[in-house]
Amino acid sequence: MDQPETIAAVATPVGTGGIGVVRVSGPAALTIAQRVFIHPGGQSCTALQSHRVYYGFVVDGAGERVDEALLCYMRQPRSYTCEDVIEVSCHGGMFTTQRVLEAVLAQGARIAEPGEFTKRAFLHGRLDLTQAEAVIDVINARTLASHRAAVQQLDGALSRYLRTLRETLLQVSMYLEAGIDFPEEDLELVPTSTLVEQLETVAEQCRQALATFARGRVMRDGLATAIIGRPNVGKSSLLNALLGRDRAIVSPHPGTTRDTIEDALDIDGILVRIIDTAGLRVSTDAIEQEGVRRAREAMARAELLLVVFDGSTALTADDHLVLAETAGKPCVLVRNKGDLPAAWTQGDLARPDIPCLEVSALAGTGFEALECTLRQQAVGQVSLGQDAVLLTQERHRRSLDLAWRDVQAAAQGLRQGTPLEFVAFDVTDALQHIADILGESCAGEVLERIFSRFCIGK
Numbered sequence: 001m002d003q004p005e006t007i008a009a010v011a012t013p014v015g016t017g018g019i020g021v022v023r024v025s026g027p028a029a030l031t032i033a034q035r036v037f038i039h040p041g042g043q044s045c046t047a048l049q050s051h052r053v054y055y056g057f058v059v060d061g062a063g064e065r066v067d068e069a070l071l072c073y074m075r076q077p078r079s080y081t082c083e084d085v086i087e088v089s090c091h092g093g094m095f096t097t098q099r100v101l102e103a104v105l106a107q108g109a110r111i112a113e114p115g116e117f118t119k120r121a122f123l124h125g126r127l128d129l130t131q132a133e134a135v136i137d138v139i140n141a142r143t144l145a146s147h148r149a150a151v152q153q154l155d156g157a158l159s160r161y162l163r164t165l166r167e168t169l170l171q172v173s174m175y176l177e178a179g180i181d182f183p184e185e186d187l188e189l190v191p192t193s194t195l196v197e198q199l200e201t202v203a204e205q206c207r208q209a210l211a212t213f214a215r216g217r218v219m220r221d222g223l224a225t226a227i228i229g230r231p232n233v234g235k236s237s238l239l240n241a242l243l244g245r246d247r248a249i250v251s252p253h254p255g256t257t258r259d260t261i262e263d264a265l266d267i268d269g270i271l272v273r274i275i276d277t278a279g280l281r282v283s284t285d286a287i288e289q290e291g292v293r294r295a296r297e298a299m300a301r302a303e304l305l306l307v308v309f310d311g312s313t314a315l316t317a318d319d320h321l322v323l324a325e326t327a328g329k330p331c332v333l334v335r336n337k338g339d340l341p342a343a344w345t346q347g348d349l350a351r352p353d354i355p356c357l358e359v360s361a362l363a364g365t366g367f368e369a370l371e372c373t374l375r376q377q378a379v380g381q382v383s384l385g386q387d388a389v390l391l392t393q394e395r396h397r398r399s400l401d402l403a404w405r406d407v408q409a410a411a412q413g414l415r416q417g418t419p420l421e422f423v424a425f426d427v428t429d430a431l432q433h434i435a436d437i438l439g440e441s442c443a444g445e446v447l448e449r450i451f452s453r454f455c456i457g458k
């Protein structure tokens with residue numbers, strides 16, 4: 001195989017900062033370090049020891065000092081990529097990091113693609129694919145829940161769980177193969193009922209993990225929530241009160257909100273992506289009609305609707321239109337303007353099965369209960385980090401679901417006396433789906449799709 005190329009990138013964000021890090025990985029990393037880095041006295045650094053930090057200067061090809069810096073050399077395989085790695089911590093700032101990078105490139109490295117460092121860590125077996133995916137999630141996490149879920153996955157919680165399933169399946173598979181190869185021996189090494197039991201246990205474990213996906217996905221990506229209601233009930237006021245700042249324009253004129261406005265709310269570690277919409281009503285105004293169309297679009301995309309009513313005026317035909325349009329979707333009903341005398345009771349909404357909360361967006365009352373209900377709708381009663389294993393990504397869910405079906409089919413086949421060859425096929429397929437999640441047999445384009453979501457330098 002060809003020597004891999006040596007790659008380099010600025011690993012810290014673009015812009016000014018206290019420190020900027022230029023990272024280099026590959027067989028030429030050490031030679032490059034020796035050419036671009038000098039000790040304070042000007043001597044070149046011929047004898048760098050691994051995992052030690054050196055103080056000195058970065059020089060360009062002409063010998064000009066580019067910056068004062070710290071250098072760390074990490075000899076393979078004890079590095080992020082399992083290759084020789086050098087990291088230069090120089091002064092932050094577009095120009096400095098760029099010049100240091102250029103000095104490194106001039107010595108034979110090439111610019112790294114997004115995610116290429118992590119891809120190399122994966123290809124060298126330091127991380128499996130679920131862990132590599134977790135690296136992006138750790139970087140992108142915006143709330144405690146998403147961060148915890150990502151750190152847990154990076155730590156290998158999902159991988160360990162999958163490997164345990166695989167261990168059992170491999171054992172079953174071994175006994176099945178023995179039964180296929182030596183049928184006449186009638187060797188009941190293990191009774192069929194035990195194999196069925198083992199398969200059923202694996203199926204149950206798959207089912208339990210799959211059941212965490214709804215929650216895991218919300219922990220990772222947040223819950224898309226749309227505020228819906230007729231004009232003037234206080235939707236924009238509610239958004240502002242939830243966010244604690246004046247994000248949307250509030251006015252006594254119905255039809256003020258024309259476009260959808262999206263923002264994010266962190267409720268006790270859970271990300272709620274909240275969308276304020278134009279009031280639903282029949283209108284002849286072209287712009288308002290477009291606003292209403294967008295409101296309906298947001299409603300269709302949302303996973304939860306906050307359906308808002310004005311508690312201080314009698315319910316109108318538009319309110320009933322809103323009730324009809326939101327029926328059957330996950331909803332929380334909000335009776336706003338609780339600071340004013342009530343003009344109707346909750347029973348008038350005729351939706352006894354759905355939580356209905358009274359708030360005043362103006363006075364700021366009722367929000368604790370509302371946030372509590374929102375969080376409850378998002379992830380249920382669990383506290384963060386309670387699950388032993390948490391599925392957060394559609395890719396994992398899809399493959400595990402396929403594995404689950406195969407394992408169930410295998411168990412049923414064994415119970416019904418299906419020829420062992422067919423049972424073994426199902427087990428092999430299940431093993432394949434598990435291997436897919438771990439990235440052991442992924443096609444190049446799958447890997448490309450995953451790693452292209454990374455930032456440069458990671």
Ligand SMILES: Nc1nc2c(ncn2[C@@H]2O[C@H](COP(=O)(O)OP(=O)(O)O)[C@@H](O)[C@H]2O)c(=O)[nH]1
Binds near residue numbers: 238337340
């Ligand atoms: N008294 C009272 N007025 C409110 C409350 N929430 C909103 N309003 C008023 O109702 C009007 C419409 O509010 P807005 O948020 O623009 O409603 P939207 O059309 O549903 O977005 C404004 O004059 C607000 O000040 C509330 O809780 N109490």
Ligand SMILES: [Mg+2]
Binds near residue numbers: 237256257
């Ligand atoms: Mg509004």
